[in-house]
Amino acid sequence: MIQPVAVIGAGPYGLSTAAHLRARGIPVRVFGEPMVSWRSHMPEGMILKSVPSASNIDAPQRGHDLVDYCDAAGIDRLVTDEDLITAETFVAYGDWFQQKLVPDLERVRVVSVDRRGPAGFELKLDSGEQFTARAVVVATGLSGLEHLPREFSMAVPEGPSPTGPLSHSAQHHDLSRFSGKELIVVGAGQSALETAALAAEAGASVKVVARSAAGQSRVRFGAPPWDQPKFRPATPFGNAWSLYALTYYPHQYRQLPPAARHYLVKRVLGPLGAWWLKERFEGKVAVRDVASVQQVTVTDGTPAVQVRTHGGRREELTADHVIAATGYRVDLAAMPFLGDGLRTRLAVSRGTPRLGPGYVSSIPGLYFTGMLGGSSYGPVMRFVCGTEFASPRLARHLAAAHG
Secondary structure (H helix, E strand, O other): OOOOEEEEOOOHHHHHHHHHHHHOOOOEEEEOOOOHHHHHOOOOOOEOOOOHHHOOOOOOOOOOOHHHHHHHHOOOOOOOOOOOOEHHHHHHHHHHHHHHHOOOOEOOOEEEEEEOHHHOEEEEEOOOOEEEEOEEEEOOOOOOOEOOOHHHHOOOOOOOOOOOOEEEHHHOOOHHHHOOOEEEEEOOOHHHHHHHHHHHHOOOEEEEEEEOOOOOOOOOEOOOHHHOOOOOOEEOOEEOHHHHHHHHOHHHHOOOOHHHHHHHHHHOOOOOEOHHHHHHHOOOOEEEEEOEEEEEEEEOOEEEEEEEOOOOOEEEEEOOEEEEOOOEOOOHHHOOOEOHHHHHHOOEEOOEEOOOHHHEOOOOOEEEOHHHHHHHHOHHHHOHHHHHHHHHHHHHHHHHHHO
């Protein structure tokens, strides 16, 4: 009996990878709840920052793009850069993609993965089942990678909580709980700005606290499609030569020195609100630009954010609740299902797996894709459109090495 390939994760990257492997006739077992991060860890009413052309989950055959789902569901096609995609629509698209191309998805959790000599990998499921896989693809997306800076985590040793004084933006789906409350959102990216706007629309009094250079505002919004530069190449993220290179040449990105790769994956496509959010944000949300966030404290259940102003003063900002929209950070320590034997053998770079051609790690047969591959293949791996590059190449490499 041919041992299957195990795909851990059922978001866009896991589903896309599984579809490509299945198309090659490779037995695959896929584990996880479909689209769980999008379904449960994004705020209700959220709109995707990406345009429709950058929101397709890559499939090995035609007929499974976002417009195809729109046709099947009988809803208006989403085709132009001015069309907005709600998270609800995108989740429904992911569910449709899964039902069409990965119908045998197993909604169980992988408890552990360990190397089993030349035979492959030993996996244990929370159902109690154990089996051997010839290869493993880790496509767990954002799950467990929420980043809470030290100045925040010290205030809540028990961890952030949506019902406590301090939370992470990924912990919120229903922001109506803050109606009539004072809320501080720390951050300047799309997650922070959209969370703030949605909370304000739900009846909260919201203030965004953002670190910035003196005399500048960190809160910025992208240019609408009709104002993009006309003589630069188009990409899903805007018109620019640098964006074109990072979007369409991730393989060459892998050849850059480690310091350059880590810098670019962190800085390129950095904090910037979507063009359509500006009208919903300005005049509804207060903004406080500061030199730095020094500390977060909690006294009698009330959180306070200690900041240093551009004038060098230390001030305290209080609210009923603080949301840290401080992003995500890839860290293998946040993947407890990987056995100690695997983690200690993996070649890493600043806590992230160092990947070779085809998204394979330093352990033959163990692959990482999606955001987990960002430090090797670039910032495009943080977006759905990265499946177009990653999934066929990963499937081709795996088929050649373990087919």
